[in-house]
């Protein structure tokens with residue numbers, strides 16, 4: 813099972829990042845699609861891994877910037893969303909297989925009637941959510957039809 817929760821950006825206390833533009837506060841692998849690649853066997857990993865499960869100690873791991881282009885493997889239409897997302901319902905939440913192989917979950921910005929399995933998608937940088945009290949805004953990658 814894939815959990816969407818493990819991709820949540822890390823919260824940074826406001827006071828720790830004064831003077832930094834708001835959208836740089838929550839950099840994470842989810843935000844910039846940084847994963848890893850094993851140069852020994854050529855396998856790609858997202859989220860990033862520190863060890864290649866195929867090559868074990870022989871694997872040489874390096875950071876890899878995914879393009880975010882891929883296709884819809886499966887999807888569901890969200891009708892009852894978590895707090896903060898309720899204004900956007902209904903919306904498609906899909907498992908996207910990136911061109912390099914790894915799969916990730918993400919919101920697809922399109923009419924729920926239009927999404928189909930196998931549809932090509934490209935990444936877009938969008939607001940993911942907002943904390944009501946302190947106004948912290950989360951940004952990350954969503955997808956649109958390519």
Ligand SMILES: [Zn+2]
Pocket residue numbers: 850851852853854855864865866867868871872
């Ligand atoms: Zn490997």
